[in-house]
Amino acid sequence: MGLLLLLASALLTSHFHTGSQVDAQTAFTIRSVRLTIEPGTDVARGTDVTVRCQAAVSSSGQETLTREYTIYKEGIVVYTKTTSSSEDFLYPLSEARASNSGKYKCKVSIQSRSLESNAEKLTVTGLSDPVLHLKKGVVTEGEDVTVRCTAPGETGSFFFYFYDNSKEIYGVQANTNQTETTLHFATGIHRVHCTYTVFILPDSFKSNKSNTVNVSVKELSIMPFLKVSPQSMIYEGDRLNISCSVRGYLPSSESIELHLSRENDLLSTGYSEISHSMLAPANVPELRFECRLTSGNVVKVVTNNVPVTELFSTPTLTVSPAEVFQREKMMLTCKSQRYATERINESELTYTLDPEERARPTMSRGVFLSTAPPEDINYTCTAEAKGIKKQSQALALRPKVSVSTPFISVLGTAILGQTIQIHCDTAKGSLPINYTLIKGYEPVAWKTVHLFSEKAVFSITINKTEDIKQYMCAAANSHRGELLGERLSANVIEPLTWATLSAVPDLDDLSEGQQLHLICKVKGSMPVTFKWYRVGSAIPLNITTVQQKHKDYHVPVLSKEHNGQYYCEATNPAHIMVRSEELSIEVRLALWKKALIGGMILLVVSLLVLAMCVLHYKSKRGKREGAAELSVLRALNQMTL
Numbered sequence: 001m002g003l004l005l006l007l008a009s010a011l012l013t014s015h016f017h018t019g020s021q022v023d024a025q026t027a028f029t030i031r032s033v034r035l036t037i038e039p040g041t042d043v044a045r046g047t048d049v050t051v052r053c054q055a056a057v058s059s060s061g062q063e064t065l066t067r068e069y070t071i072y073k074e075g076i077v078v079y080t081k082t083t084s085s086s087e088d089f090l091y092p093l094s095e096a097r098a099s100n101s102g103k104y105k106c107k108v109s110i111q112s113r114s115l116e117s118n119a120e121k122l123t124v125t126g127l128s129d130p131v132l133h134l135k136k137g138v139v140t141e142g143e144d145v146t147v148r149c150t151a152p153g154e155t156g157s158f159f160f161y162f163y164d165n166s167k168e169i170y171g172v173q174a175n176t177n178q179t180e181t182t183l184h185f186a187t188g189i190h191r192v193h194c195t196y197t198v199f200i201l202p203d204s205f206k207s208n209k210s211n212t213v214n215v216s217v218k219e220l221s222i223m224p225f226l227k228v229s230p231q232s233m234i235y236e237g238d239r240l241n242i243s244c245s246v247r248g249y250l251p252s253s254e255s256i257e258l259h260l261s262r263e264n265d266l267l268s269t270g271y272s273e274i275s276h277s278m279l280a281p282a283n284v285p286e287l288r289f290e291c292r293l294t295s296g297n298v299v300k301v302v303t304n305n306v307p308v309t310e311l312f313s314t315p316t317l318t319v320s321p322a323e324v325f326q327r328e329k330m331m332l333t334c335k336s337q338r339y340a341t342e343r344i345n346e347s348e349l350t351y352t353l354d355p356e357e358r359a360r361p362t363m364s365r366g367v368f369l370s371t372a373p374p375e376d377i378n379y380t381c382t383a384e385a386k387g388i389k390k391q392s393q394a395l396a397l398r399p400k401v402s403v404s405t406p407f408i409s410v411l412g413t414a415i416l417g418q419t420i421q422i423h424c425d426t427a428k429g430s431l432p433i434n435y436t437l438i439k440g441y442e443p444v445a446w447k448t449v450h451l452f453s454e455k456a457v458f459s460i461t462i463n464k465t466e467d468i469k470q471y472m473c474a475a476a477n478s479h480r481g482e483l484l485g486e487r488l489s490a491n492v493i494e495p496l497t498w499a500t501l502s503a504v505p506d507l508d509d510l511s512e513g514q515q516l517h518l519i520c521k522v523k524g525s526m527p528v529t530f531k532w533y534r535v536g537s538a539i540p541l542n543i544t545t546v547q548q549k550h551k552d553y554h555v556p557v558l559s560k561e562h563n564g565q566y567y568c569e570a571t572n573p574a575h576i577m578v579r580s581e582e583l584s585i586e587v588r589l590a591l592w593k594k595a596l597i598g599g600m601i602l603l604v605v606s607l608l609v610l611a612m613c614v615l616h617y618k619s620k621r622g623k624r625e626g627a628a629e630l631s632v633l634r635a636l637n638q639m640t641l
Contacts, residue, residue, distance in 0.1 A: 028059035028110060035106040035117040043096060045126035051091040053106035053117065068109040074102045074201070096124045098198050098205045099156030128152045130160075130210035132194045137213065141187050141220045142298035149194035149210060150178040157199045163209075164190050184297050187219040222248035224258065224302045226291035235343055236311040237388045238280045244291035245273035259292040280308045282388045312339035312349060315366075315383040317392040324372045325430075325478055326399040332359060334366040334381030334392065348385045355379070372399040403429030406475035406485040414492045415574045416462055416525075422488065424456040424473035436474040436482065443474075465492040495574035496524035501567055501583045504552075511588040516555035520568035520580060523549070528572050535565035535582060558587045 038050045053069055069089040071079040079091055093100050101124045106117045128151060135146040149160045160179045162170040172179055183192075193212045198205045229241045244260040260268040260276055267276040280287065287306040292299065313336045320331045334351040351366035353359050355377075359370035366381070379395045404427045411421035424435040424447075435456035437445040447456045462468055468490055474482040503510075504517040520530050531540040532553040542553050555562060565582045 026059050026061040026063040026065065028057055028065055028113075030108060030110060030113055030115040031056040031058055033106055033108045033115045033117040035104060035120050037104065037120050037122050041121055042123045042125070045097060045124055045128070046095050047124070049093040049096045049100065049122065049124075051093065051104050051106075051122075053089040053091070053108070055089075055108040055115075057086070057108075057110065065110050070107040070109070072105040072107070075105075093122075095153075096122075097154055097156075098124050098127055099154065099200055100124050101200050101203065101205075127196075127198065127205055127207040128154055129208050130194050130196050132192065132210040132213055134192070134213050134215065138216045138218070139185075140218050142184070142296045143217075144182040144297070145185060145215055146180065146182050147192065147194070148178060148180040149196065151196050151198070151207065152177070154196075154198060159197045159199070161195045161197075163193050163195075166191075185215055185217045187217045190215040190217065220248070220295075220298060222246060222256075222293070222295070222298075222300070224291040224293040224300055226260075226289060226302045226304050228289060228304055228306050233309070234280055234306060235309045235340060236280050236282045237386045239277060240280055240287075240306070241275065241277050242267070242289055243273065243275040244268070244270075246293060255295065257294045259290075259294070261290050261292070263288060279387070282311070282390055283314065284308055285310070309340065310338070311343060311388050312336045312383060312385055312390070314390045315351065315381055315392045317379060317381045317395045319379075319395060319397060321479075323478065324397065324399050325402050326372055326374045328372050328399075330370055330372050332368040332370060332379060332381075332395075334368075334383065336383045336390070339385070344385050350384050352382050352384075353379065354381065372397070374399070400430035400477065401428050402480065403433055403475045403477050403483055405483050406435065406473040408471065408473045408485055408488045410468075410488070410490040411457065413573055414462060414468060414490050416465060416492055416494045418574075419459050419461055420468075422458045422460055422471060424458070424475065424485075426475050429475065429477050431477070433475055433477045434482075438472050438474060438484075439470050462492055465494060468492050492525075493573045494525040495576040496522050496528070496570055496572055496578045498523055499568060499570050499578040499580040501580035503583060503585070507583075507585070510558060510586065512559055514558045516558050516562070516585070517552040518555070518566055518568070518583070519550060519552040520570060521550040522570045522578060524578075525572055525574070528570050531569045533567055533569070535567070540569075560587055562587055 032055075034054045034056075036052045036054070038052060039047070043049055051071060053071070055067065055069075057065065057067075059065055064084045066082060066084050067086075067089075068080065068082045070077055071091045081089065083089070089106070101122055103119045103121045105119045108115055131150045131152060133148045133150070139145055147162060149162065151158060154177045158174045158177060158179070160172050160174060161168055162181070162183065164183075164185065170181065170183060172181060191212050192215055194210045196207050198207075223246075225245045225247045227243045227245075230238070234240065242260065244258050246256055246258065256271055258270050258272075258274050259266060260274050267278075268274040285308055287308060288303060289306065290301060290303045292301045315334050315336045318333050318335075320333070324330045332353060334353065336349060339346065339349065346365075349365070353361075353368050358373060359368035361368055366383075376396070376398050379397060381392045383390050383392075406424050406426045409423050409425075411423050414420045422437065424437065426433065431452070432448050432450045433456075435447050435449065436443050437458045437460075439460075444460075445458045447458065449456050456473075460471070469487050471488040473485045475485070476482040499520060499522045502519045502521070504519060505514065510516065518532060520532065522528055526547045526549060527545050528549060528551070529543065529545040530551045530553075532542050533540055544551055553568075563586055565584055567582045568580045569577055571577045
C-alpha cells in the first residue's frame, strides 16, 4: 500500500513539473541569417572551403533554443543538422573540386519559424588531368583494344572523349570519375589520348588532355581478290564473268564472309569464293564491281572499274513537218546516229514505235507514216540489236488546230470621222495566228497574235457610212493559206452637224390662249436627245430621246409670261452637242380683249360728243346754269377715265 502511494505521488509530481515548462515558453525572433564562403567565392581546385551560416536570434529568458540548420546547393538540400549552440554553423568542403561549384544558401528553423539567407556562388577552378590506360599496346588487325580513362579525385556527372591522332573517335557519358570501353583501329600506328567534361548545371568544365599512348595494329595476311573476264574491249551486251575470292591465311578461328556487288546491287555472297555472270547493260559507260571480305571486326575491300563501249547510240525521234496540224499527214523518224561497226552493221538495228497503232512502217528503216491525232500524244521509239534495247526520249506531239473562218466586229461604237477599233478573231486555232485587215480586196494592216490574252485590233477612220462594209478579215496559222471572213456589218453613227428651232403657229400669229409647238430639228444619226431652254435659265424646259431627227416641245396655253428667247440643244451617241439659234417669242392680246377695249373707246367718244352737244345747246343760258354744266363735264370726264 505504501509503494502504491509513493508511485502515485511521483507521477503527480512529474505531471505538474512538465506543465510548468510549457507555460513558461521562451519568446524569440530570428532577426537575420547570413551565409559566407571562406576563404572566398573563387578558389582553386584542392582548397579547403568552409560554408559559414550566421543566425542572429533574439530571445527572452535563459532557456536554450534548438536550431535546425539546412544547407542548399542549387536549391537541393545537401546537409541538415540540429543543434542548441548559438555559434555559427560551419559546413566544410575539404579539397574542393569543380563539382562543388554552385549557388549555396542556408536556412535556420526554430520551432515553427524559419528564415533563409541570400545565395552565394562558389566557383572552383581547375580539374585534375585525366589518365589513359590501355591493356595492350600491340594488337592484330580486327582485335579489340580495351581503354580506360580516369578523372582522379573528381566527382559529378562526366562525359569522356577518346581521340586517335587528335581526331575524336568515341564519346561516352558516365556518373563516376572513370569509364572503360573497347575501340577498333585500322592497321598502323595510332596515338591515343582522352579528355573529360564535368557538368555542374548550368555550367560545364573541360579538362586538359591525358597522357598519350601508342597503339600498333598489325595487318592480317589475308586479302579479297576480284577478277572480271574479259578484261578489255567490252561492249554493251557482252557477257561478263566476275569472281570474288580470298587470298592469304587467317590465324584466328574467325569465319570469313564474302560479298560481291555492283554499285548498290548485291550480286552474290559466300565464304571462300563466289562468282556472278551478267550481260554488260546498256547506257552504262563504266561498271564498278566490289569484293568485300568480312571477318569479325576486319573488313577489307577491293574494287574494279570496267569500261563499257557503246554498241549503238540512244535513238532520237523526230517528226516532219515541224508543225503538225490535226488530221494531217506526218512522218516519224527513229534513228541511232552511231553504232560499233566492228560488232554490228546498220541492217541489224531494228526500230519500233510506241504507240504503234496509229503509224505504219515504210520501206525506209526507222521511218513511220501516220495521221496527226486530234489530241496531244507522246511517242517513243526503241532501237534494238544483239539483245540490247535503247529507248528514245519521249516526243511530245501537240498537233495544232487550224484556224476557223475569222469574224470581224467593231469594238465600241463606230462614229463617222473618228477612229474606229476593228477586232478580228477566230473561234478556234492554235497560236500564233496571223490576221490581215482587208479593205475592198486590198490588205491594209497585219497583226500576229502570240498569246491568248492578245487581240488583233486595227484602227481605221470612216468618212462615209457605206465605207464600213468594205472591210473584212483573213486569218492563217498554217501553210495551207489564209481563210477569208465575211465583210463587216456595223452601224455607223453620224455626228449631229446642226440644229434649228421653229414655231407653230407662226411667230406673228401668237396670242394669249393659243397652243405653241417649238420644233427642234437636226441632221445626223438617231437616237437623238433633245433639250429645250429659255434664255436666262440653265435648267432645261424639257428633255426627251427619240428615234427621229425632229421633236417638238408643246406649250398648251400661251400667256404673256411665255414672252422671251428660246433655243434647243441635241446630242446622239457620237456625243457631239449642237445648239440652235435663239427664237424670240412675243404673245399678243386675245381677240375678245381687243373687242372689249374697242367698245369702251366707242362708248367714251359717244359720251364726249353728247356732252359737247349739251354744252353747246345750253351755252346761251345764264351763269346759273354754268355751274351745272361744269359739273356734267366733270362727270363725263371721270367716266372717260
